Amino acid sequence: MTYCVGLLLNAGMVLLSDTRTNAGLDNIATYRKMFHFEEPGERVISLTTAGSLSVTQTTIARLREAIDDPDATEATSIMKAPTMLKVALIIGDMLSTVRQEIDEKLSTMKQSASASMIVAAQRRGGPMRLFLIYPEGNFIEATEDTPFLQIGEHKYGKPILDRVVNPNTSLADAEKAVLLSMDSTLRSNLSVGMPLDLCVIEKDACRVSRKRRIEAGDDSFRLMSEAWSKALRDAFTQITL
Amino acid sequence: MTYCVGLLLNAGMVLLSDTRTNAGLDNIATYRKMFHFEEPGERVISLTTAGSLSVTQTTIARLREAIDDPDATEATSIMKAPTMLKVALIIGDMLSTVRQEIDEKLSTMKQSASASMIVAAQRRGGPMRLFLIYPEGNFIEATEDTPFLQIGEHKYGKPILDRVVNPNTSLADAEKAVLLSMDSTLRSNLSVGMPLDLCVIEKDACRVSRKRRIEAGDDSFRLMSEAWSKALRDAFTQITL
Numbered sequence: 461m462t463y464c465v466g467l468l469l470n471a472g473m474v475l476l477s478d479t480r481t482n483a484g485l486d487n488i489a490t491y492r493k494m495f496h497f498e499e500p501g502e503r504v505i506s507l508t509t510a511g512s513l514s515v516t517q518t519t520i521a522r523l524r525e526a527i528d529d530p531d532a533t534e535a536t537s538i539m540k541a542p543t544m545l546k547v548a549l550i551i552g553d554m555l556s557t558v559r560q561e562i563d564e565k566l567s568t569m570k571q572s573a574s575a576s577m578i579v580a581a582q583r584r585g586g587p588m589r590l591f592l593i594y595p596e597g598n599f600i601e602a603t604e605d606t607p608f609l610q611i612g613e614h615k616y617g618k619p620i621l622d623r624v625v626n627p628n629t630s631l632a633d634a635e636k637a638v639l640l641s642m643d644s645t646l647r648s649n650l651s652v653g654m655p656l657d658l659c660v661i662e663k664d665a666c667r668v669s670r671k672r673r674i675e676a677g678d679d680s681f682r683l684m685s686e687a688w689s690k691a692l693r694d695a696f697t698q699i700t701l
Numbered sequence: 702m703t704y705c706v707g708l709l710l711n712a713g714m715v716l717l718s719d720t721r722t723n724a725g726l727d728n729i730a731t732y733r734k735m736f737h738f739e740e741p742g743e744r745v746i747s748l749t750t751a752g753s754l755s756v757t758q759t760t761i762a763r764l765r766e767a768i769d770d771p772d773a774t775e776a777t778s779i780m781k782a783p784t785m786l787k788v789a790l791i792i793g794d795m796l797s798t799v800r801q802e803i804d805e806k807l808s809t810m811k812q813s814a815s816a817s818m819i820v821a822a823q824r825r826g827g828p829m830r831l832f833l834i835y836p837e838g839n840f841i842e843a844t845e846d847t848p849f850l851q852i853g854e855h856k857y858g859k860p861i862l863d864r865v866v867n868p869n870t871s872l873a874d875a876e877k878a879v880l881l882s883m884d885s886t887l888r889s890n891l892s893v894g895m896p897l898d899l900c901v902i903e904k905d906a907c908r909v910s911r912k913r914r915i916e917a918g919d920d921s922f923r924l925m926s927e928a929w930s931k932a933l934r935d936a937f938t939q940i941t942l
Contacts, residue, residue: 615856619885624937644860695932
């Protein structure tokens with residue numbers, strides 16, 4: 461399992477992902493699920509992945525190959541595509557193609573593979589866009605009404621986002637919100653695990669403004685988590701029925 | 702969908718259920734999902750249901766028939782069974798039988814039916830027992846380490862229970878905890894809906910000490926919900942990263 465969340469705010473975009481990958485409960489590993497494609501100042505595309513590792517790794521590898529191909533065109537390279545909608549289309553098509561190929565291999569074992577992605581992207585002069593790309597290659601986009609998107613184990617961490625995130629949320633508060641959302645998920649689902657990858661993309665910077673890896677023993681994350689638990693318990697005590 | 706939760710505490714047991722039943726998204730109805738079997742002072746059995754309405758209604762009806770049967774024995778009537786473990790067995794067997802019968806009917810349409818239950822029970826002189834009965838008729842029991850059980854849409858409402866409920870929680874706090882857990886679920890899943898049914902069974906009373914139906918417009922529930930939202934937002938503001 462996995463938990464990834466992306467926020468689209470007036471001030472910028474924030475992505476957070478965990479790193480736990482498991483094949484069954486007895487085979488657990490750590491894999492990065494956040495990837496960046498960047499021409500600083502011109503174009504930034506950051507994405508997070510959930511689902512079958514063979515599908516997501518192959519999709520990312522082929523997206524990179526297509527970028528590095530000397531014959532790359534606007535139709536094949538996400539670093540050349542004229543709009544971020546076109547970027548989402550290229551990623552969606554690649555994800556769908558890879559998923560179908562792997563699904564076919566697995567069908568002989570009566571198994572199947574699937575994956576989804578959150579893509580945060582902006583090019584110079586264009587708007588920020590945040591997409592959720594489905595295994596079939598189609599996608600939806602975050603809007604003012606629903607400024608966050610989630611993939612993987614999304615339920616435990618949704619109530620806090622519902623309550624505190626809106627388009628005017630500051631980037632500092634956004635970072636806090638996604639970390640608390642992750643904290644609730646980590647507590648409830650063993651298949652979501654540390655370390656975490658966080659990135660912040662400030663509006664119109666067209667670059668990854670800040671990256672942070674949060675390791676299992678991270679002091680500031682632990683203190684935040686403990687403070688939140690205490691604050692929740694205090695709030696619970698104060699509420700009267 | 703449904704959300705039901707049960708707590709087993711040193712001071713007693715608390716059950717809460719919603720009442721929304723749906724066949725698809727365009728066919729929504731209200732049905733009670735909490736049922737009581739009581740011989741006050743001698744024996745109390747309260748249960749909540751999740752899953753296919755035809756399975757749960759038929760199971761409850763047959764449990765009642767078995768109680769009312771003039772030939773009822775310790776092996777067939779939950780009001781005569783010598784222990785609460787035996788009660789769980791009778792309910793589990795009935796649930797499993799009914800589910801299989803209905804499943805067979807539905808199999809001609811390539812559909813299936815399922816249901817699960819939470820059972821809170823105590824007889825005079827015996828301990829309080831809280832069971833989660835699975836569609837197959839087997840069951841698990843709440844313990845000191847995990848004093849709550851949930852059926853239906855359990856994820857949204859779990860973080861608050863994880864943080865505030867332990868065996869020493871008072872019945873008043875327990876009531877607040879299950880209502881806040883339900884509040885988070887109601888906000889995030891349309892297929893869980895008001896009104897709610899709440900019951901409190903005080904330890905060794907062997908009766909339903911308190912029943913409460915909370916209607917959609919209930920003032921105290923709305924105020925609690927608003928106060929909790931505010932408290933969460935305030936707590937969020939206070940936390941530093």
